[in-house]
Structures are given as C-alpha cells and as structure tokens.
Amino acid sequence: MALHPQTARFLEQLRGLAALAVEPPSIEESRRVLGAEYPLERPELAHVEDLAVDGPGGPVPVRRYRPVPGEEPLPALVYLHGGGWVLGGLENVDVSCRDLAAATRCTVLSVDYRLAPEHPFPAAVEDAWAVTGALFRTPERFGIDPARIAVAGDSAGGNLAAAVALLARDADLPLAHQLLVYPVTDTARDTPSWGAYGSGYGLDAKEMARFMDLYRGDADPCHPLLAPLRAPDLSGVAPATVITAEYDILRDEGEAYARRLAAAGVAVEHRRFPGVVHSFFLLPELFDTGAEARTWAVDLLRVALGVDREPVPGGS
Numbered sequence: 001m002a003l004h005p006q007t008a009r010f011l012e013q014l015r016g017l018a019a020l021a022v023e024p025p026s027i028e029e030s031r032r033v034l035g036a037e038y039p040l041e042r043p044e045l046a047h048v049e050d051l052a053v054d055g056p057g058g059p060v061p062v063r064r065y066r067p068v069p070g071e072e073p074l075p076a077l078v079y080l081h082g083g084g085w086v087l088g089g090l091e092n093v094d095v096s097c098r099d100l101a102a103a104t105r106c107t108v109l110s111v112d113y114r115l116a117p118e119h120p121f122p123a124a125v126e127d128a129w130a131v132t133g134a135l136f137r138t139p140e141r142f143g144i145d146p147a148r149i150a151v152a153g154d155s156a157g158g159n160l161a162a163a164v165a166l167l168a169r170d171a172d173l174p175l176a177h178q179l180l181v182y183p184v185t186d187t188a189r190d191t192p193s194w195g196a197y198g199s200g201y202g203l204d205a206k207e208m209a210r211f212m213d214l215y216r217g218d219a220d221p222c223h224p225l226l227a228p229l230r231a232p233d234l235s236g237v238a239p240a241t242v243i244t245a246e247y248d249i250l251r252d253e254g255e256a257y258a259r260r261l262a263a264a265g266v267a268v269e270h271r272r273f274p275g276v277v278h279s280f281f282l283l284p285e286l287f288d289t290g291a292e293a294r295t296w297a298v299d300l301l302r303v304a305l306g307v308d309r310e311p312v313p314g315g316s
Contacts, residue, residue: 003247004275006287011202011277024207027086027117034087043098046070050090055130057123061112062131063090064142065101073139075106075148075176075305078132078164082155082282084211085116085124096282100152103298105307107144109135113160120217125225128160129167136173148305150177150238154281155203155250156215158183162228162257165237175238177304179297181281182243182250183257185229187212187221191252201247203278208249229257239267241300243293248278269300 003011025033047066052059066074079097081088090112101108113127132151139146151168153161158180168175189209198205216226224231242258244251251272258270273280276289284291301307 001246001274004287004289006289007247007276007280010283010286011200030087034083034092042095043102045098045101048098053131053134055127057114057119057126060114060127060130061090063094063097063110063112065097065108065110066143067101067105067107071143073143073145075104075307076135076139076142076144076150077101077104077106077108077179077301077305078128078135078149078151078161079108079110080113080128080151080153080157080160080164081110082153082157083115084208085121085156085159085215086211087115088157093282099284099294100298103294104301104305106148106150106301106305107142109142116211116215116217121215121219121223121226124156124160124215125163125167128164132164132168132175133171133173147174148176149174150179150301150305151175152179152181152301153183154181155278156184156211157181158254159185159226159228163225165240166224166228166231166234169237177301178238178240179301180240180242180254180257181293181297182245182248182278183228183254184212184250185227185257186253187216187227187230188253191249191256193251193253194249197247197249197251197277201249201277203249205249229253229260234261234264234266237261237264237266239304240269241297242268242270243281243297244270244272245276245278245280246272246274247276250278271296 046069081093097108114123151161165178222230244254261268280287280290
C-alpha cells in the first residue's frame with residue numbers, strides 16, 4: 001500500500017533534520033543525539049532498578065522492570081535494543097520496556113550490551129547470552145519463573161534475540177518465545193527491500209551497512225550468530241513472533257527468517273505491517289500501526305508466557 005500519512009509526516013521530519021547536518025555525524029555525535037532526553041511520559045511501575053550481571057567482558061548493565069508489587073515469581077522478557085550494534089542503550093528503550101512490562105504483566109530485563117566498534121562481534125551476543133543464562137541459573141535473584149522466559153529485540157536487537165534463541169536451543173534451555181521486531185538476519189544486503197528502500201525511508205542502507213561492518217569486524221559473515229538466516233538448522237528453537245515493516249530495508253530478510261523457522265517445524269507468527277517504515281514499533285505515539293503491532297505482540301507474549309491461555313488470531 002502507499003505510505004501511511006503518519007509515515008509520510010515522520011519521513012518529512014527526518015528529511016528536515018538531515019538537511020540541517022553539514023556532514024554525516026560521527027558515531028560519538030550520533031550517540032550524543034540519541035542519548036538526549038525526550039519529553040515522553042514514563043509509566044510508573046511497582047519496581048525499577050539497575051543491576052549488573054557477570055559477563056565475559058565484565059559486568060553487563062541490566063535494568064529490571066517489575067510491573068506488580070510482591071515477591072511472586074513472574075514470567076521474564078529479556079529485551080535487546082536496536083541501534084545497529086553501535087548506538088543505543090537502556091535509556092533509549094526505557095519507555096518501551098516500561099510499556100511492555102505493564103502490558104504483559106511480566107518482568108522485563110533490558111540489556112545494555114557492549115557496542116561496536118569498540119566491542120565487535122561476538123561481544124553483544126556474549127552479553128545478551130550472559131544475561132539470559134543468568135535468569136535460568138539464578139531466577140530467584142530476579143524474581144522470575146525460569147520456566148517462562150522469553151527474549152525480544154528490535155532491528156539489531158532482533159538479530160541478538162535470534163542468536164540467543166539459537167544458543168538456548170544448543171544449551172538445552174527451555175526458552176519460551178522469541179519476539180523479533182524487523183530483525184537483521186543476514187549480512188548479504190542483496191534483497192529487493194534493500195534495493196528499493198535504502199534511501200529516504202528512515203533506515204539508510206549505506207549507514208546500516210557501515211554499522212554492520214563495524215560490528216562484524218573480521219568475523220565470518222556467514223556465522224549463524226551473526227547471520228541467523230545462514231544457520232544450517234533452525235529446528236528446535238523457541239516459538240517465534242516476527243514483525244516486519246513494508247517500507248524497510250530489513251523486511252525481506254526478516255520474512256525469509258520467518259519462512260525458514262516455519263519450514264524447520266518451529267511455531268511462528270508473522271505479520272508485515274503495511275505503509276510503515278523501520279522504527280514504527282517503538283513509536284506508538286507517532287504511528288497508530290505501531291500501537292497495533294505492540295498490542296498484537298503483547299497478546300502473543302502473554303499466551304506464550306502463560307499470562308493468558310487463549311490463542312490470539314491475526315498471524316500469517
């Protein structure tokens with residue numbers, strides 16, 4: 001379908017900001033801008049705290065969101081932020097994680113994994129896996145039920161979530177679900193959506209390719225923890241929800257991953273949301289479709305984690 005009017009307004013705003021830039025910003029400048037405070041309401045929760053989990057590169061910062069008071073173990077959702085493995089952190093997804101915790105009635109744990117280029121692959125995967133593993137080993141520390149743990153992420157965070165699901169399968173840990181929001185699943189950058197939407201649709205293909213190269217470093221581009229679509233076997237991974245956007249360079253590889261999961265016998269729900277671009281899921285205040293996608297994903301997570309018992313229609 002044509003661009004949604006909300007999408008057109010969003011892209012016009014982005015073009016206006018880009019016109020003010022004399023040259024492409026440095027990574028440091030991009031991080032500074034992304035880290036600026038925005039006037040978004042932060043929903044109140046029963047308990048929010050910053051803690052750390054031991055990782056191979058040192059302590060991994062984690063923010064824990066508990067939506068209800070008390071000591072009863074809750075289901076857990078590990079959230080991995082996007083930003084091309086180069087940008088982003090706890091603050092950038094703070095509002096979204098608060099919203100997810102309140103809506104799912106689960107404890108959400110947001111992971112501040114190490115960023116490239118200072119820490120190339122597999123640093124981010126190692127940190128994401130360290131936190132996920134800690135939930136299974138010491139659930140009482142986090143007040144969670146180890147039988148009901150899911151992982152989620154958007155964009156590069158979706159890539160990390162898919163990698164964690166592969167590691168959980170190989171470690172024989174019963175991950176309950178993986179929510180992959182317009183995930184990076186390959187390094188080839190040769191799909192029709194990369195060619196069609198690489199400029200002018202929010203996520204710039206040249207910038208994404210640059211970030212991908214910074215993250216990959218000297219690693220094999222076909223490594224399954226870097227490019228999950230290249231994994232030789234996807235059978236046995238956690239059931240999945242995959243969300244893609246019509247006007248997104250990552251659309252085709254996300255949808256190819258959903259098809260491969262289904263072909264491997266994995267239960268998977270996929271929806272392509274029409275008329276929208278990358279980032280719509282995290283901006284429900286700008287995109288009505290973002291709110292719709294968030295509600296759909298939350299409903300599926302609640303079923304997967306035993307908060308609700310009835311299946312939710314709407315997948316494809």
